[in-house]
Amino acid sequence: MRRSIIGPIAAIAAAGLVLAGCSSDGDDEPADDVTTSATGGSDDGGGGDVAAGCEDYADYGTHEGAAVELYGTISGVEADQLAESIVPFEDCTGIDVTYNGSDEFETEINIRVEGGNAPDLAIVPQPGLLQRVVGTGAVVAAPEAVAANVDEFWSEDWKNYGTVGTTFYAAPLMASVKGWVWYSPSEFEEKGYEVPTTWDEMMSLTETMAETGGEGANYKPWCIGFESGTATGWPGTDWIEDLVLRQHGPEAYDAWVAGDLEFTSDEIRQSFESFGEIALDSDYVNGGLGDSGSIVDTAFQEAGLEILNDSCSLHHQASFYEAQWPEGTNVAEDGDIWAFLTPNINADDPAAVTGGGEFVAAFNEEEPTQALQAFLSSDTWANERVSIGGVISANNGLDPANASSPIGQESIQILQGEDTIFRFDASDLMPAQVGSSAFWTSINDYVSGTPLDTVLSDIDNAWP
Incomplete structure (x- = not known):
């Protein structure tokens, strides 16, 4: 969306x-x-x-x-x-x-x-x-x-x-x-971080950041915000869509959009679990904002700004998020803020984007x-x-x-x-009862502590 x-x-x-x-x-x-x-x-x-x-x-x-x-x-x-x-x-x-x-x-x-x-x-x-x-x-x-x-x-x-x-x-x-991961080039240079080229490398970077990153007591590697008024939750669906396409390929993605691959399938479950490895880990989120429960209440426009406060290092959001950085922020590879695409599973996989x-x-x-x-x-x-x-x-x-x-x-x-x-964004292609309703609300439930089995079943039950 x-x-x-x-x-x-x-x-x-x-x-x-x-x-x-x-x-x-x-x-x-x-x-x-x-x-x-x-x-x-x-x-x-x-x-x-x-x-x-x-x-x-x-x-x-x-x-x-x-x-x-x-x-x-x-x-x-x-x-x-x-x-x-x-x-x-x-x-x-x-x-x-x-x-x-x-x-x-x-x-x-x-x-x-x-x-x-x-x-x-x-x-x-x-x-x-x-x-x-x-x-x-x-x-x-x-x-x-x-x-x-x-x-x-x-x-x-x-x-x-x-x-x-x-x-x-x-x-x-x-x-x-979609799927850009925003970061501070100066922080990466100072700490010796390398831009990851695979999902596993990004998870290893996240672990390193959690162990040796920011100086503040409230620092966490990731800052995430789902709040968007009546559309709260859509930033979370973007995470899942990126993972489904990268982990399981375009054919599985298309079957998922069509309702032929259920949310309770092993494939979609894996993508939720991979997101949960970040979003549900109290050592990884939510820099400067709280724990996992704060994700739902944090406006998506504001979450990434914590990078400028040294409260977090990474923020997942689309290309249009560039407009949110304050006036005077130098968005460049050697500037205040830059971004890399959510990495593929394998370094030699073809470029895949939502x-x-x-x-x-x-x-x-x-x-x-x-x-x-x-x-x-x-x-x-x-x-x-x-x-x-x-x-x-x-x-x-x-x-x-x-x-x-x-x-x-x-x-x-x-x-x-x-x-x-x-x-294309899967939630925008799915029936409204699913994509812009159950999927949104259930991803909110997931980061708020609802068991994954319940989350996935609730979305499947919303299909017309």
Whole structure:
């Protein structure tokens, strides 16, 4: 799952951005929506020669006076940056794009569809939710231009995540790479620690840290936080997903997601137990925060900051956690903070990563809607958006150098790697009763002391 982080990132002001406190239309819009509108106009009056600077937008046509609503969960600085990335498209096509963001998207999108007030386009944050929205019958199949872009710029796996049944509906948008382990390079240098290349090496490093690490009485090697409001627990599911993919491979991972490999199976049990070797060991967690029981009550945004307080040394979290480090923190291989990927089981195993992403679905076949949908699936948009900062994409037409940070650049290269085994966040692919309910709550129970047999059985019993 990809979660918005409200962190100390300076907002990038975009010319033509106007923030308004209400939605563009309809009484079904939630009152607390963040509405971001970026408006531009074409210089050529619609038709005729392509205006200077609009060569990359010529295929989208000119649609003077047209308006398109884009609806999603993105908020804050990311919403401003999204709007900024669309300004050139608006200027060259004459389409007025209004982005409405809501943290109640999962509920409100159904209300809007049922009320006949569906947006033109929606940025859907999970494949499982996309399937449910498609199930309303309101989503239209992606047009040929979108399909062509996805065939050219995205892997078959990514296209499959936007496909329901045999129909392709939604192109991927942004992405994240999960499983980074954040640490302090200066501490590693001072203590003579080496970045581990296997899971066993990481466990040996953890043991060494526990014996000879920090000076403070509250120091522990790991700091972990699961708290995320109503979504508390999802950071724990990320640990299990990383382990299942690395320990048992993509075939077992896919069978697990499909419900064919039960949580009570030997494979999934092993992955929980491997996580428990860290999370349930009072010598290993929870640096500066408490014992294992503190994991559930510690906000995921805050847990890793204990590295800067010398209370812990390691924190497992996705690439987007980079935004959480305080202003002035040098995130670099020789800086204040850096990260390595959760190691594979064997050093010579192929690169295996889990991650998340979003998908753009349309609710009508109008030309302006299709034009924006095609633009958002293009390499032009991917490079424009990533250049603004703060996000990455798995679009193969994206130049990694455009990422705003070394971690972002490395994450893009991982996603683009021909030999990389990538699997989408399992909890986002499972039925909602499991992935975003029982799995979340049961991983909380596990670190709070509930026996593993009960934890695994409870999740299996939630399958529809």
